[in-house]
Amino acid sequence: DVKVTQSSRYLVKRTGEKVFLECVQDMDHENMFWYRQDPGLGLRLIYFSYDVKMKEKGDIPEGYSVSREKKERFSLILESASTNQTSMYLCASSAGTGGITEAFFGQGTRLTVV
Amino acid sequence: KQEVTQIPAALSVPEGENLVLNCSFTDSAIYNLQWFRQDPGKGLTSLLLIQSSQREQTSGRLNASLDKSSGRSTLYIAASQPGDSATYLCALLSGTYKYIFGTGTRLKVLA
Numbered sequence: 001d002v003k004v005t006q007s008s009r010y011l012v013k014r015t016g017e018k019v020f021l022e023c024v025q026d027m028d029h030e031n032m033f034w035y036r037q038d039p040g041l042g043l044r045l046i047y048f049s050y051d052v053k054m055k056e057k058g059d060i061p062e063g064y065s066v067s068r069e070k071k072e073r074f075s076l077i078l079e080s081a082s083t084n085q086t087s088m089y090l091c092a093s094s095a096g097t098g099g100i101t102e103a104f105f106g107q108g109t110r111l112t113v114v
Numbered sequence: 115k116q117e118v119t120q121i122p123a124a125l126s127v128p129e130g131e132n133l134v135l136n137c138s139f140t141d142s143a144i145y146n147l148q149w150f151r152q153d154p155g156k157g158l159t160s161l162l163l164i165q166s167s168q169r170e171q172t173s174g175r176l177n178a179s180l181d182k183s184s185g186r187s188t189l190y191i192a193a194s195q196p197g198d199s200a201t202y203l204c205a206l207l208s209g210t211y212k213y214i215f216g217t218g219t220r221l222k223v224l225a
Contacts (some may be wrong), residue, residue, distance in 0.1 A: 006157075031211055043203075043215040050211055058212075090157055092213075103148060103205070103213055105158040 006106040019078040023091030032074035120216035137204035145207040
């Protein structure tokens, strides 16, 4: 079974802190994604990566950056956390491109910025 | 711009009932469609993947269909159980990498 593991289930951080959310997948997937999920807004794509060291902005990249130094690991960085970044963060991975690719998600990180 | 709609937003049914969840989309140019389940405070669990060339997929009590010409997918759950209570999300792979999600249907199965 594909496993996507996020480093924390719950995090509480202070405004202005630099925050790292880590995600690791064990199926050698090329693609990795970071989403945030908010009530009434659904899932919104922050960043994705289709290869090591490659990244693309999603729909809401402002205030975030990402790092993918190894194929299995994709990190989301909040440069200076703000209260409006309080949310559920979901990491996903998928293999290759095109119609046969299936997305798998981690268990989510509930981030609260105070 | 691709838009994905799930109706109803919430559904409550008695145990044992067969039910259908709907997912509508505006652009038929999709690579695949995936159905997920999400329990409160948890991540998404993949249920079924339908490729663009397929009409349906089945897994246990679940059956998902895809009709690209009408821009619709349905998830059929047979003999519903309280353990099926969750939010169900559909997502389209529209473009090489980007998944577009519906806002989900919150299902409650009453014992």
